[in-house]
Amino acid sequence: MSVVRRISSTPQQVQRRVFDARSTRWDDHRVVVRAELADAAVRAIERCGEGVSMDDIAAEAGVSKPKLYRHFGDKAGLYRSxxxxxxxxxxxxxxxxxxxxxxxxxxxxxxxxxxxxxxxxxxxxxxxxxxxxxxxxxxxxxxxxxxxxxxxxxxxxxxxxxxxxxxxxxxxxxxxxxxxxxxxxxxxxxxxxxxxxxxxxxxxxxxxxxxxxxxxxxxxxxxxxxxxxxxxxxxxxxxxxxxxxxxxx
Structure with a gap:
């Protein structure tokens, strides 16, 4: 019973720690993905020049355009990256x-x-x-x-x-x-x-x-x-x- 009481006495704290850990892992993942997509954008620019399009960048990264927008918000966000x-x-x-x-x-x-x-x-x-x-x-x-x-x-x-x-x-x-x-x-x-x-x-x-x-x-x-x-x-x-x-x- 004592074990049950110790666990059940702070369920919100346990849930918060789990949520924070998941959130941190997701944030880290997003940073890595954004860096990889920015690298792909640089390669696409080197291949296509200043007229590079979002289609060119998506193709170089091997992802869909919606994924680019999901990570950078818009074209300007990717360019800033x-x-x-x-x-x-x-x-x-x-x-x-x-x-x-x-x-x-x-x-x-x-x-x-x-x-x-x-x-x-x-x-x-x-x-x-x-x-x-x-x-x-x-x-x-x-x-x-x-x-x-x-x-x-x-x-x-x-x-x-x-x-x-x-x-x-x-x-x-x-x-x-x-x-x-x-x-x-x-x-x-x-x-x-x-x-x-x-x-x-x-x-x-x-x-x-x-x-x-x-x-x-x-x-x-x-x-x-x-x-x-x-x-x-x-x-x-x-x-x-x-x-x-x-x-x-």
Whole structure:
């Protein structure tokens, strides 16, 4: 009787635990399925280009269109998932360099490494990038939505925060930093669109493009530094006390 009483005394709690466990398993399953469908969408885009249809994606995934809509709500939801997937790839490609940012890596090498990783990723996935651009999912964004442009901005803000930490040490005005980030991102994304739309075919290879992006990035950084009354020594690491000097008037 004691066993019966112990079990029957809290039936709602037992049912809740069972329900929660089932719900968690279902949520995990949905995450896995959504990831698999997003992978299939990327493959379909690579095969069909920016004109890919939901039929093409469903065929690539081996599922019905209703299943796509069930998991993503609508076409825009699936497209956002593709953008988030590519955004995650951008972050992962930059993560090692970001972790090494506080080491003896020079600032120029750090920025160059981030840009080369980005250019390499775009160069391997031009159809996906063109698809994201055509659906306005690769433009400058401050939405924090995990899209491709948003993840690029996140990478840049990590680096910008390292600059800002040094600037705070000399009581510099930091208001121009977000503008510099927006300028670098805007010009870089515009150049990327040009590159995949014809620049590559006209002889601008990965190395040339990455070198150009690095030069224009430093152009914006140096102009912003001058506006703030400081000079950055790009051949030093961010952790070096001589990395930043105040302009003597």
């Amino acid at each position: 593709v953008g988030s997937k590519f955004g995650a790839m951008i972050w992962e490609s930059a993560e090692v360099t970001i972790r090494d940012g506080g080491s003896d890596l020079t600032v120029d090498d750090m920025i160059g490494s981030l840009i080369r990783s980005y250019v390499g990723l775009v160069g391997k996935n031009p159809s996906v990038v063109r698809f994201l651009i055509s659906h306005r999912m690769f433009q400058y964004s401050v939405a924090g939505d995990g899209s491709a442009a948003d993840e690029i901005r996140s990478v840049m803000e990590v680096v910008a925060d390292q600059f800002a930490e040094n600037l705070r040490g000399i009581d510099a005005d930091l208001t121009a930093i977000p503008l510099a980030v927006a300028s670098i991102l805007g010009s870089g994304l515009s150049a990327t669109e040009w590159w995949i739309d014809g620049g590559r075919e006209n002889g601008v290879d990965d190395v040339t493009f990455a070198t150009h992006l690095q030069a224009t990035t430093w152009g914006i950084i140096d102009a912003t530094a001058q506006q703030m009354g400081v000079v950055f020594e790009r051949h030093l690491s961010i952790g070096d006390p001589e990395f930043m000097t105040i302009i003597q008037l």
